[in-house]
Amino acid sequence: MGLFDALVKKKSEPSVAERMAAAYDAADRGDYETALSIWTPLAHAGVARAANNIGACFSEGLGVARDAKLAERWLGLAAEGGDSVGQRNLASLYFKGEGVAQDNARALALYRAAAAQGDGPAQDMLSWMLLESDAVTPDYLEARRWAEAAAAQGIAPAMTRLGMIFHNALGVERDAAQAAQWWQRGATRGDADAQAMLGAAYHLGMGVARDAMAAMTWLLRARAGGSPLAPRFFDVVRATLSPADMAEAERRAALPLESAQDSSA
Template identity: 35%
Template sequence: MVELGIGVEASFDKARVLYLAAADKGSAKAMNRLGLMHYRGEGVLQDYAAAQELICEAAGKGDADAAFNCAGLFAEGRGVDKDPAKARAWYEKAAAENNIGALNALGFIWRDGLGVEKDPVKAADYFGRAAALGNPVALFELGAMYEAGLGLPPDLMKAHVHYNLAAARQHPGGTEALARVTAGLSAEDVTRAQAEAKAWRVAQ
């Protein structure tokens, strides 16, 4: 609240002191936030090693956002040696808590074979889980997999549904992809696909 100025005067310095106090008491969320400050150089010197220590300690305490961030550090080689296997392991921990970023990251890892043998079926499963939560990136990628028949049976109607949902959530490629598959469907199929998109609901 102090950092964002909610109900009090905003003060980054005071917020940082509070985060430090919370981190000293073992707060994983405070550790993760302090780690991000070091990663970005927000009010402190940019220090990838300090960022990695704080973020991955928070991840070890079970914080899903920290696990996602820790995975990114291993994937990029920031503060640690690049290690795709460790990155994937942390992404999987975050994905187990339905962290959308981690679900999408694993979708791309398995689709593109980033440190693993390509497995489009696994990719579709991860994208499907993130899409069910309403994420536009996952909705678009799942649409692309239905359109190409990659990891899923080819189905232009389902591609239309997912592109439509992605476009409605302002995915930059959604409108163009929607127009492309619309051109390949009958008017009746487009109407059915639109009805399915209208009836779609985010998973609870």
């Protein structure tokens, strides 16, 4: 083979990015066998995100039988390679303890590593662990910092958590208005617990003006979304509304959430 032929062959070989894109296209079609056939040699070549994707397939049983040990192995390679998604997925494996020994300390360390790289879901989960996990010493200031980082990336549960931080005065002065603002942001992004708390805020006049119609509208959305917080307030608020008002609240609750961006409900 001449030098020119070698250069042409080298130029025609797809890049890592192109091969990863082809694998993602296959996965989107449900063809995980093809996706895995692309990711496997890339992972062996040191592409950490490919190793994560293989681990995720073993974790979820996508194109292969579920195998927690193989998921742990591949996700471990991804995490060691510095892949933030791999670190987060491995953290989730240890946090849940499904098929592997539960290890909250390792989960926390991995979430920290991924969060430090800017991974929004890891920032959200790290915030939750620092605030609510029984296995971790609470750190309200750090929990708020990571919740704010996740919220800045549009993660609705982090916004809801910030509302609870200001509502319950966890490391901050109690601020009902700030709490309501965060619940509003989470609620309009579809978080059912934020919708429930915003409904309660409108019912009680916490940080917002009392508004039974807005309260019921948000509680209806929260109940439809499965929030366990909604039933605490639902019947009390419904008792304050006439049948016509209740019908109007149901009409508003059925509207797309986009309609709530610029209004109370």
